[in-house]
């Protein structure tokens with residue numbers, strides 16, 4: 001049998017360490033970064049780190065900056081127009097998941113090198129060659145540019161609000177369910193299952209569980225664990241050429257809630273709750289997942305997020321329609337209202 005071509009495109013270098021943003025200029029030199037450079041940043045992060053960043057890169061020559069407010073297609077189009085004018089050789093995306101997604105997607109559309117500088121360990125888009133852009137007609141991620149390099153400063157990441165750190169734990173714990181959905185799909189539909197990439201995603205989830213155990217004692221060490229887990233989950237997506245190892249029924253639930261009640265919660269928070277629910281459906285230890293999220297202070301109930309019970313139940317019943325081509329434990333027909341309500345009540349997600 002002739003093997004289909006599969007190309008794995010991975011970042012060239014990953015820098016991780018405490019206070020390493022102070023060496024940004026050195027890293028860009030090592031990476032042969034030349035001007036013009038376009039910095040894409042969000043408004044909050046701009047206030048926090050822009051001064052430090054600009055200090056380190058202005059020697060490179062022409063540096064322009066664009067502030068993005070969300071990850072909508074309108075914001076992508078606006079940023080792309082600026083990028084066309086600047087004609088950068090490199091794009092630096094600095095911030096949380098939304099800013100990095102916009103930077104990564106604009107870099108993809110214009111085929112420009114993209115460097116990922118995360119400021120919050122809240123999502124595994126830090127390394128992945130995918131972006132979640134609102135307004136493209138579907139709530140799931142689309143192909144984007146593989147980061148040329150990643151610069152993850154643990155001091156910056158661990159100073160992010162605790163809610164963002166907890167969201168990263170939720171997004172990563174989700175892989176416990178995602179890889180089970182993938183394996184199930186391979187058995188039932190014959191879909192290719194990548195043992196290696198699934199193991200990498202599973203390892204990330206285990207690191208997130210370990211992080212949840214020690215975060216109260218050693219924040220910096222646990223954020224380092226979490227960041228490495230997020231990076232390797234992104235690498236798993238890059239190796240698989242799809243978000244399959246990192247996104248299963250728990251993400252479908254999160255996307256469904258986002259559709260029904262936009263901006264109700266952070267992505268990783270919804271994925272965390274989705275993981276409790278779908279772990280229950282898979283018949284695995286959902287209480288361990290709930291305990292880990294509870295222990296760090298991440299939400300485990302609809303009430304904590306101010307989401308009405310009906311939205312949770314409705315999301316469970318429509319989750320299977322979000323990405324019908326990706327088979328999960330929800331099957332082709334999804335959950336009935338009654339079974340969805342029972343799952344949500346049994347797991348304590350709704351009262």
Ligand SMILES: NC(=O)C1=CN([C@@H]2O[C@H](COP(=O)(O)OP(=O)(O)OC[C@H]3O[C@@H](n4cnc5c(N)ncnc54)[C@H](OP(=O)(O)O)[C@@H]3O)[C@@H](O)[C@H]2O)C=CC1
Pocket residue numbers: 041042043044045046048071095096097098099101119120122123124125126128130131132141156157159160161164167171266267268
């Ligand atoms: N591409 C992929 O593979 C993946 C993409 N995603 C996507 O990522 C997004 C979620 O990312 P997430 O980071 O949770 O949300 P946001 O990007 O919306 O970030 C949340 C907020 O945190 C702020 N922030 C970031 N860093 C810091 C910091 N160090 N200190 C204080 N505030 C900070 C941001 O500021 P500012 O306003 O400046 O941006 C923003 O206001 C979703 O759209 C999700 O779909 C998630 C997983 C994977």
Ligand SMILES: O=C(CO)COP(=O)(O)O
Pocket residue numbers: 124125130132139140141171243246247251252
């Ligand atoms: O959030 C993601 C991985 O954590 C990406 O998943 P989707 O492909 O479902 O958008």
Ligand SMILES: [Zn+2]
Pocket residue numbers: 123124171247251267271
């Ligand atoms: Zn995710």
